[in-house]
Amino acid sequence: AIYFEGVSGTGNTLTAFFIESAILIFYISFTYLAAIVYHFPVQVVWCSELLYGVLLAVASMLYLHFANWNKKSI
Numbered sequence: 001a002i003y004f005e006g007v008s009g010t011g012n013t014l015t016a017f018f019i020e021s022a023i024l025i026f027y028i029s030f031t032y033l034a035a036i037v038y039h040f041p042v043q044v045v046w047c048s049e050l051l052y053g054v055l056l057a058v059a060s061m062l063y064l065h066f067a068n069w070n071k072k073s074i
Contacts (some may be wrong), residue, residue, distance in 0.1 A: 001053075003060035012071040025026045027052040 005019045008016045034040040063069065 001056075003057050005062065007060045007063050007069075010064075010072060012069055012072055015063060015067070015069075019063065023052060023055050023059060026055065061073070 004016065004019070007019060027048060030051060031045060034048065072073045
C-alpha cells in the first residue's frame with residue numbers, strides 16, 4: 001500500500017488509476033474463478049488477498065523504478 005501511495009504521490013493519478021484498475025480486474029477474476037467456477041477451498045480464495053497485495057506492490061515498484069515520474073510537471 002505504501003508503494004501505491006507513492007505512485008499517487010507523484011501526481012500521476014491517471015497511472016495510479018490504471019494500475020489499480022488492472023490489478024482489481026485480475027483480483028476479481030481470480031476470486032470469482034476460484035470460488036464460483038472451480039470451487040476451491042476457502043483458504044485458496046483468501047489467498048487472492050495476498051495476490052492482490054503482491055501484484056499492487058510489484059506494479060507500483062516497477063512504475064517508481066522505471067517510469068519518468070520525477071520529470072512530470074503538475
